[in-house]
Amino acid sequence: MRFYTFFVLLVSDFFVLQIDASPLARRNHSKSPTKPGFKKVWYEEFTSKNGLATNWIYDTGTHYPGNDQVAQWGTWEIETYTTDPKNINITNGVLYITPHLEAQAYLNLKAFGEFPSNENIPTHAFRDAHYKGWPATGELDIMESVNGNRDASGMIHCGWYNNKSGGPCNEPNGKGGSVRGVGRGLWNTFGIEIDKTSSNWKSQKITWLFNGARKHSITGGQVNNSVAWKALVNKKFFILLNVAVGGSMPDGVAGAQTPNSKTLDGDSVGMAVDWVAVYQQN
Ligand SMILES: *[C@@H]1O[C@H](CO)[C@@H](O)[C@H](O)[C@H]1NC(C)=O
Ligand SMILES: *[C@@H]1O[C@H](CO)[C@@H](O)[C@H](O)[C@H]1NC(C)=O
Numbered sequence: 001m002r003f004y005t006f007f008v009l010l011v012s013d014f015f016v017l018q019i020d021a022s023p024l025a026r027r028n029h030s031k032s033p034t035k036p037g038f039k040k041v042w043y044e045e046f047t048s049k050n051g052l053a054t055n056w057i058y059d060t061g062t063h064y065p066g067n068d069q070v071a072q073w074g075t076w077e078i079e080t081y082t083t084d085p086k087n088i089n090i091t092n093g094v095l096y097i098t099p100h101l102e103a104q105a106y107l108n109l110k111a112f113g114e115f116p117s118n119e120n121i122p123t124h125a126f127r128d129a130h131y132k133g134w135p136a137t138g139e140l141d142i143m144e145s146v147n148g149n150r151d152a153s154g155m156i157h158c159g160w161y162n163n164k165s166g167g168p169c170n171e172p173n174g175k176g177g178s179v180r181g182v183g184r185g186l187w188n189t190f191g192i193e194i195d196k197t198s199s200n201w202k203s204q205k206i207t208w209l210f211n212g213a214r215k216h217s218i219t220g221g222q223v224n225n226s227v228a229w230k231a232l233v234n235k236k237f238f239i240l241l242n243v244a245v246g247g248s249m250p251d252g253v254a255g256a257q258t259p260n261s262k263t264l265d266g267d268s269v270g271m272a273v274d275w276v277a278v279y280q281q282n
């Protein structure tokens with residue numbers, strides 16, 4: 001009988017190929033809203049300048065820590081994540097993650113994984129060289145947007161991936177959909193809703209929301225594998241906010257190698273996040 005909602009409020013995301021770069025609309029801190037019938041079980045409003053160090057984990061460099069970690073974050077991205085305030089900082093209650101091109105070849109960004117700090121979650125059992133963690137561990141992409149386009153993709157990753165089969169989540173692409181016409185340089189709300197009101201896993205549903213409206217969804221029946229589905233809806237997750245540069249997703253969408261001569265860096269292509277909240281139905 002659980003019903004969770006994750007919300008992320010943010011603007012322009014990810015590396016941009018030339019088109020439609022807009023300066024981020026400046027905004028001062030606003031609060032994550034209350035929702036009637038729901039308890040706000042966790043939230044982050046970026047009110048403390050030092051909050052990143054205490055509430056979140058920085059993933060730095062070019063791969064997750066530990067042995068057997070695949071280079072370039074497992075997806076051929078070229079950024080190096082840093083903790084430099086130029087790349088990641090909190091200003092007036094807003095988190096800014098901003099890519100900067102350095103030394104000709106690299107954009108120097110910052111990502112960070114996060115989760116409520118009282119929960120013991122294996123944050124880095126994620127993408128190793130042999131796909132031991134991913135995609136079986138489950139991944140819920142609330143919002144991904146590449147190459148400056150106006151699509152916000154919402155996908156799940158689950159099950160297994162090898163050369164014979166993409167598994168129940170059609171890896172490496174995943175399953176899901178996208179929202180079109182997402183304005184850049186504007187404040188938008190992105191969320192997912194995990195609806196477990198049905199005890200039949202095939203009827204349970206993950207729905208993507210954009211500015212409060214339900215846009216697309218996927219059911220357990222569409223995944224058609226109970227182990228893979230339950231890894232998505234029955235376990236704890238950490239929340240990851242990042243701006244990447246290059247990699248298989250933007251390359252695939254562009255049909256060309258990225259970044260390239262059209263790629264921009266700096267404030268016009270950064271990501272700003274005002275709040276993140278997790279709600280649970282009463
Ligand atoms: C924080 O990031 C914003 C957006 O990139 C930038 O304009 C500002 O100068 C940064 N602040 C610091 C202290 O680097
Ligand atoms: C898929 O096949 C390629 C080429 O045969 C091989 O290099 C790669 O390791 C295989 N990947 C997996 C996940 O088995």
Ligand SMILES: *[C@@H]1O[C@H](CO)[C@@H](O)[C@H](O)[C@H]1NC(C)=O
Nearest residue numbers: 168220221222223224225226
């Ligand atoms: C769902 O999984 C069952 C059991 O593995 C299989 O028999 C069935 O063909 C699958 N349905 C679809 C639509 O793939």
